[in-house]
Amino acid sequence: MGGSILVGLDGTGNSEPAVRWGAEEAAVRNLPLHLLHSWVSQPWSVSLVPEDADRRRYGSDVLRRAEAMAREVHPGIPVKVEHVAEEAADALADRSRESTLLVLGSRGHDDIAGFLMGSVSLRVLGRAECPVVTVREEESSVGPGPEIVVGVQETGTEGDAVLDYAFTTAAVHRAVLHAVRARTPVTALDVEAARPPDAAVPTAEREALSTRLAPWRGRFPNVRVIEEVVNGRAVPALLSASSRAGLLVIGRRTHRTPMPLGPVVLAVLHHSRCPVAVVPRG
Template sequence: MGGSVVVGLDGTGNSVPAVRWGAEEAAARGLSLHLLHSWTSQPLNRPIAREAANKKRYGAEVLASAEAMALELHPDISVTAEQVSEQAVDALVDHSGQATLMVLGSRGHGAIAGFLLGSVSLHVLGRAACPVVTVREEEAIAYGRPEVVVGVQEPGTQGEAVLDFAFAAAEAHRTSVRAVRAWEPLDVGRYVPTAPADPPEEDQSAVGEEKMLTGILAPWRAKYPGVHVVEHVQRGRVAPVLLGACSQASLLVVGRRMQRTPMLLGPIVFAVLHHSFCPVAVVPRI
């Protein structure tokens, strides 16, 4: 199963867009698709008895339905299915060590309490060793829009995994990358949005940010020469700038710090997961 696209199935309608998205990704990248379900972590509101045998039977039905859907969409991909007795978080985190990426479904914009706060998705996003993509219920078509948007941080090796994932996704789906860098004046506390800025200082800062972004992207342009790149530098806070840039995107790619405590995810990642209208890939910065 090494290098596969792993899709976590919870036995609800949230799994449908995740399976569709995962199958599309596996086909585009030439990878196998692995479907994973924990029968001990099935939702409490499912109309099934609590006995283990019935839960396992229901889990087998969930996996069989998902496998049939994936093969109907992409008959040529290799699909495997696995039902485990581990808790969902532990099983998914364990599998993330051998996966190329992981796909999870979510319940849409109105379900933040269930989706992010203390949920399986939150803990997997914060602990997984591979990139994790969350796909909402309303995301019916994978890569139906023209761009992969990626947030670009300061120069350094920590952002390499984030950029590599974004460029690889764009190459696989023959689409472009919009590399977004947000910046704010150094003296944020004195900045008044309605007041006229000092043009020379403002222009100098903007040019510096543009040069920095161009330099950061140079190795990735060389590694992926067939990927068209749009450089997007904008003054403002990171989360609002990213959300504005991805309004017409097929995927938003952001990075997260490894072993972050006490919060598993930082405020920027949390904000884009909640407010983005496209799938979001959270990539651990190694």
Template sequence: MLGTREFVPVALSARRCVMDGAVVVGLDGTGSSVPAVRWGAAEAAARELPLHLLHSWVSQPPNVPVAQEAAHKKRYGSEVLGKAEAMALELHPGISVTTEQVSAQAVDALVDHSRNASLMILGSRGHGAISGFLLGSVSLNVLGHAECPVVTVREDVTAAYERPELVVGVLERGTRDEVVLGFAFAAADAHHARVRAVRAWEPPATMGFATTAPASSGPEPAAGEEKSLADALMPWRAKFPGVDVVEQVERGRVAPVLLRACSQAGLLVVGRRMHRSPMLLGPIVLAILHHAGCPVAVVPRS
């Protein structure tokens, strides 16, 4: 079961060269690596951070056409990293790029690197008729264990922030969403994007008693949610005065509201609780990851 996988720290290659605060891109050598490299290079350039490309030769997918011997796998991994580095430098010549191939399992290596990274980028296999946003066990486990924000990018994404709007879900009252809002506003500022801050709300249960009031009556709850959202955004508006902000409060369940809101967005930002058990990712985050029409950033929060 994916949600119960235990992460065990491992000793990585002595050649580890990732810089603190880098944008780390996990590469598996499939087509999903290409948009991840594009996105990572764009993030590194916009945020003036180094880019670190990471490949686990022992975790190459079974459909990679290479022999099973270690030497062949390592050679293939070197080719994957070389092509990715060349692509990143062609797209953004001024960035600093480092590469690393490890013998640790991909999940363990990526989670270990997330402790020092500013951001991590993973590719997905895009939308399918049945599976939706296809995320393998590596991506799901990294998303559940990573200590930095992780962006998942589909194969059909050709450039970072293809649309100039970023949607962020503001789900909690109080300070729990501060790290999520901080990531969203910093990303919007770096990429000159608009922030659409979305809060979904549902009226309290009626305890089984029928009510004759129309569903749209009673503006007080919605007004309270609007004030809660405005209060949460106030310090971030002050910190990032150049970022255009749209506030949206919508009645309904969280996942459908956010999925509708991001239909024309370049990125959807959501938070996840750390140390969940037994599921590493809650049902809202899982629904968004599988059905969002744009890249998704999952930000760990308390």
């Protein structure tokens, strides 16, 4: 996919790490950066301003500052700015069809209600047609760093989009890819044998993960891969594996109803200490 790196801006402090992250992705992937702000979906303090002209002026300032920041991080990247009168979630979901990646800022860990109930972020995450990276406002890095964690739950081709994004990102950033598969013990004997959680994983489970990753290892021979099967549930396994990582990659079902984001995705988004990439899959 050769689309742009799209960054959604709301004008608050959590937009700045998203801009830096987006600029880095545009640079390493040799793609243009697309900055988008909706003047009709601004923060409460601005939305209460009655004059449309003032809200448009605020949005123009947001885009101008973001463009300057992006060019400071990577002076050579092409930057497009877009100031829209559409609802932010609608505009971002629409532009995601032609984007390689969408980057969103999110509030810090202490603002539980603000993050979990943030309608724009959650609506975009549930509708976007490209991978979406959420970057916390306290994030200081501008890329995934030396290690990326990817959750591998499917043994068939359903998760191909997740692995494609994870391997491609590891390759362009020269990062190690840590592939994690969580296995919930199914019998009482299994449960007893699984203590501690990293013990007694059946050989067949490890072989299944290796088999699933083999084609991708072949396509990306320069990516170093760590394979891990963990006894237990997916969320603790992924959070533990990503505690020292710079990016956690997970998939979401594209036809899930009535809630487009499942409990695993929501839990990881809230509790992860690193940026999270949510990739649409079948």
